[in-house]
Amino acid sequence: MEINLISDTVTKPSPEMLQAMFKAEVGDDVFKQDPTVNEFEAQVADLFGMEAALFFPSGTMANQTAIKLHTNPGDQIIADKWSHIHLYESGGASSNSGVNFNLLDGNRGLITAEQVKAGINDPEFYHTPLSKMVGIENTTNKGGGACYEMEELIKIKQVCVENNLKYHLDGARLWNALVAKKQHPKQFGALFDTISVCFSKGLGAPIGSVLVSDAATIKRAIRIRKIFGGNMRQSGYLAAAGIYALQNNINRLEEDHRRAKELGKQLAQCKWVLNVAPVETNIIVFSVQPHIHDQEIIDKLKQKGIAISLLAKGTLRMVTHLDYKEVMHTYVLETLAKMEF
Numbered sequence: 001m002e003i004n005l006i007s008d009t010v011t012k013p014s015p016e017m018l019q020a021m022f023k024a025e026v027g028d029d030v031f032k033q034d035p036t037v038n039e040f041e042a043q044v045a046d047l048f049g050m051e052a053a054l055f056f057p058s059g060t061m062a063n064q065t066a067i068k069l070h071t072n073p074g075d076q077i078i079a080d081k082w083s084h085i086h087l088y089e090s091g092g093a094s095s096n097s098g099v100n101f102n103l104l105d106g107n108r109g110l111i112t113a114e115q116v117k118a119g120i121n122d123p124e125f126y127h128t129p130l131s132k133m134v135g136i137e138n139t140t141n142k143g144g145g146a147c148y149e150m151e152e153l154i155k156i157k158q159v160c161v162e163n164n165l166k167y168h169l170d171g172a173r174l175w176n177a178l179v180a181k182k183q184h185p186k187q188f189g190a191l192f193d194t195i196s197v198c199f200s201k202g203l204g205a206p207i208g209s210v211l212v213s214d215a216a217t218i219k220r221a222i223r224i225r226k227i228f229g230g231n232m233r234q235s236g237y238l239a240a241a242g243i244y245a246l247q248n249n250i251n252r253l254e255e256d257h258r259r260a261k262e263l264g265k266q267l268a269q270c271k272w273v274l275n276v277a278p279v280e281t282n283i284i285v286f287s288v289q290p291h292i293h294d295q296e297i298i299d300k301l302k303q304k305g306i307a308i309s310l311l312a313k314g315t316l317r318m319v320t321h322l323d324y325k326e327v328m329h330t331y332v333l334e335t336l337a338k339m340e341f
Contacts (some may be wrong), residue, residue, distance in 0.1 A: 001305050001328065001333065002305055002307075002323075003305055003306045003307065003328045003332060004017035004307045004323070005306065005307060005309075005318040005319055005320065005324065006306050006307050006308060006309045006318045007201075007319050007321075007333075008173075008201040008202050008256075008282060008320070008321035009200060009201055010321065010323065011200075011201075011204045011321050011322055011323045012204075012206070012323065013204065013205065013206050013241055014174065014204065014322075016244065016248070017204065017205070017241050017244045017245070017248075020240045020241065020243065020244040021184065021237045021238070021240045021241050021244075023237070023240070023328065024036045024236045024237050024240035024336040025114065025236060026054060026235075026236035026237060026293070027234070027235040027236065028124075028233050028234065028237045029055070029231070029232055029233060029234070029236070029256035029292065030231045030232075030233060032325070034233075034235060034236040034239070035236065036132055036233060036236030036237075036239045036240050036243070037055055037235050037236050037239040039239070039243065040053075040055060040210070040236075040239035040240075040242050040243050041053040041054060041055055041210065041239075043243065043246060044197065044210045044212055044213050044242075044246070046050070047185045047186075047246070048110055048185045048186060048188060048189030048195060048197075048212045049185070049186035049189040049190065050212045050213060050214065051213070051215040051218070052212070052213065052214065052215040052217075052218035052219075053210050053211065053212045053213075053218065054210065054211050054218050054221050054222060054225060054246075055206065055208060055209075055210055055232075055235060055238075055242075056196075056209045056210065056211060056225060057207060057208060057209075057230055057232060058207075058208075058209060058230075059170070059172045059196055059198040059200075059209040060088075060089045060090075060092065060210070060211070061225070061228055061230050062209040062210070062211040063084070063085050063089060063168075063170050063196050064085075064089065064092045064093070064096050064097070064163065064206070064209060064227055064228065065221050065224045065225055065228065065230075066168045066194040066196060066211060066221075067085065067092075067096070067097050067099065067133065067135075067168070067223065068092050068096055068097045068224050069166075069194065069213075069217060069220055070132060070133045070168060070193065070194070071097050071132045071133055071166075072099075072132070073097065073098030073099065074098060074099070074127035074130070074134050075097075075099045075129055075130050075131075075132040075133070075302075076099060076101065076102050076121065076128075076130060076132065077093065077099055077100070077102070077122065077132070077133045077134070077135050078101075078102045078104065078116055078119045078131055078133070078134045078135070078165070079101055079102075079103060079104065079111070079134070079135035079136075079137075080103065080104050080105075080106040080109050080110065080111045080140070080143075081103040081104065081105055082106070082108075082109040082137075082140065082141075082142040083109065083135055083137050083142055083170070084137055084141055084142075084170055084172065085100050085137075086103060086135075087142065088141070095302075096228070099126045099129075099132075100129060102119045102121070102131065104116070104119055107143075107146075108140060108144060108146040108277065108278075109137055109140025109141070109142055109143025109146055110140060110143065110146055110148055110152075110156075111136075111156075112152060112156075113152060113155035113156045113158070113159050116134055116156050116159050116252050117159045117163075117269050118154065118288045119131070120159075120163050120165070123134065131163070131165060131212060131333035132165060133165060133166040133167070133168060134156060134159075134160055134166070134167050134168070135168050135170060136148065136153070136156070136166050136167070136168070136169050136170065137169075137170040138153075138169060138170070138171055138173075138174055138177050138194075139173040139174070139176050139280070139281050139283070140178045141172070141173070141283070142280045142285075142311060142312070143277075143285075143333075144277040144278070144279070144280075144283050144284065144285035144317075145173065145176065145260070145280050145281035145282055145283030145284075146278070146280055147176075147177040147180055147181050147280050148177070149181075150181070150183060150187060153188075153191055156192065157191045157192075161181075165202075165330040166193045166194075167191065167192050167193050168192065168193060168195075169188060169191075169192045169194070169195040169196070170196055171188070171195050171196055171197045171198070172196065172197070172201060172209070173198070173202060173281065173282075173283075174195070174197050174238055175197070175202050175203055175253060176202050176248055176253055176257070176281040176282055177254070177281065178250070178259065179250065179251070179254055179281075180253075180257055180280055180281050183186075186288075189211070189212065189217055193213060193214075194211060194212070194213045194214070194217065195211070195212050196210070196211050196212075197209060197210055197212070198208050198240070199242045199245050201321075202249070202253050202256065202282060202321065202322070203242075203245035203249045203250065204245055204247070204249050204321070204322045204323075205238070205241040205242050205244075205245045206238065206241055207241075208238050208239070208241070208242055209236050210242070212238075229277075249322060252322065253281075253282070256281075256282040256320040256321060256322070256324070257280075257281050257282055257320075257321075259282075259320045259324065259326075259329045260279050260281065260282045260283065260284050260318070260319075260320045261279045261332065262329070262333065263279075263284050263318055263320070263329075263332065263336070264276050264277075264278075264279035264284045264286075266333050266336050266337060267284065267286050267301045267336060269337070270336060270337075270339065271289075271340075272288055272289055272297075272341045273286055273287070273288055273289070273294055274286075274287045274288055274289050274290070275287045276314055282319055282320045282321065283317065283319050284317065284318040284319070284320075285311060285315060285316070285317050286315075286316055286317075286318075287314050287315055287316070288314075288316070289341075292341050294310055294313070294314065294315075294316060295310075296341065297316060298310065298316070300339060301339075304335050306332055306335060
C-alpha cells in the first residue's frame with residue numbers, strides 16, 4: 001500500500017470528477033467563448049460576493065498577477081516571513097513586478113494589524129520603498145495550516161484603508177480555513193481587493209486556481225495573465241473539475257482535518273518526536289529529537305510505504321487529503337506508534 005502524505009497536491013481526479021470533465025462543453029477561452037470556464041468563473045465570483053473572476057493554470061500565477069496589479073517596480077509588499085509569495089514562488093515578485101518585501105515576524109505565518117501598521121514606510125521619506133500591498137496567506141503553509149481569526153483580518157483591512165494599501169489574500173487552502181473556522185466566502189470577499197483560491201489541493205482538481213476581484217481589476221488581470229503565458233484554449237475540461245469540486249469536495253475537508261489532528265496526537269506520544277505544531281486543518285508540522293536525523297524518519301516511513309516531506313531543516317510535514325483513506329489512516333497511526341529509534 002502506497003500512502004502519499006507529501007502534500008494535498010498529489011490527489012488525482014475521482015471517477016466522478018473525470019466524468020464531469022469528459023462531458024464538459026468547451027470553446028476557446030482566449031476569446032471568452034468557453035461556456036464551462038465562464039460558468040466556473042461566475043460561480044466562484046458569486047460565492048465570494050465579488051464582481052468577477054479569472055481562471056489560472058496555477059496559484060503562483062494568480063498570486064503573481066495580483067502583485068503586478070497592485071504594485072509598481074520599486075514598491076514594497078508587507079507580508080509574513082513565511083509567506084508563500086516570498087518563499088515559494090521562485091522570486092517572482094522581484095522578477096515579474098520589480099518589488100521587494102518587508103517581512104514581518106508573525107506567529108506560524110500569521111501577522112497582526114499592529115505589525116502591519118508598524119511595517120508601513122513613511123510615503124514622504126523617499127529613501128525607502130513605497131508600501132503598496134499587504135499579502136495574507138490563509139491557511140499558512142509553512143505555519144502548519146494555521147488559520148486567521150476574522151477579527152484580525154478586519155483590523156488589518158482598516159490599516160490598509162487608512163494607509164491606501166491594497167489587500168491580497170493567498171487563499172490556496174482557504175477552503176480548509178472556511179471549514180475549520182465555520183466562515184463564509186463572502187466574509188473574505190468583503191475585505192480583500194483580490195483573492196486567489198486553489199482547486200488542485202484539498203478540493204482534488206488536477207489543475208487550476210481562480211483570482212476574484214472587482215470587474216475592472218479582473219479586466220486588467222486578463223492582460224497580465226496573457227503576459228505571463230497563462231492563456232488556455234479549451235480549458236473548460238479543467239473548469240468542469242473545479243465546478244465538480246465546488247459542489248462535492250468542500251464539506252468533506254472535515255475528514256482531512258480530523259485525520260490530521262489524530263496524526264498530530266499520535267506523533268505527540270512518540271518519544272522520538274520533539275514537538276508537534278498545533279493542528280488546525282490538514283497540515284501536520286513536527287520536529288524530531290536532536291540526536292535523530294530528519295532523513296532517518298523519511299527513510300524509515302518510506303520503507304513502510306508512507307511518504308512524507310521535509311519542510312525545512314529540522315521540520316517535517318504530513319498533509320492529509322481526499323486520496324488518504326481511513327484504511328490508510330489506521331495503518332499510518334499504527335506504524336507511528338510502533339516506530340522506535
